Amino acid sequence: MTTATVSYKEALAPPQQPVMLRFLYDICSIHNKAKSSGLGKPDVSAFLEAYRQPNPKMGLMDHRSRARLRYKARRAKGLCTRCGNKAVPGMMRCQSCREKVLKKRGAKERAEEEALN
Incomplete structure (x- = not known):
């Protein structure tokens, strides 16, 4: 060598x-x-x-803009905007993510009803 x-x-x-x-x-x-x-x-x-250059910290806006770009890229490819799996045709989410959202929404509505009673 x-x-x-x-x-x-x-x-x-x-x-x-x-x-x-x-x-x-x-x-x-x-x-x-x-x-x-x-x-x-x-x-x-x-x-x-003195000669080492620190790694620049990512600001909050950098995270948001990067997340927005990821969201747009996934949506353009027809993938779930939340997890990246294949989305349900005509929707932005896959079936498992839709079920999770509906489950959370149902739990939240039940909690609100119990709070009112």
Whole structure:
């Protein structure tokens, strides 16, 4: 097995290259400082934290827009908009989801009737 080395300039897009160059410069300067002071190999894990990019959190609107897209895609394919199974012809839900909704609706109506009595 042979390994090939690739320059960061070949591997990264031009907008990413200055960040990599700064990273390499910084890590080499830390290594040189530690070496010259006689500390040996430095622990660079804390140093690398500055270069790690956090994963962006998805906002509530992102979840809603993604759910809306899923809903529209399922509806266009003729699938159940709730679970993704094959929908009943002419409807947006499959038979099991329709039964669950009717069961919940019936339980809710019974609870309301009991509350009134």
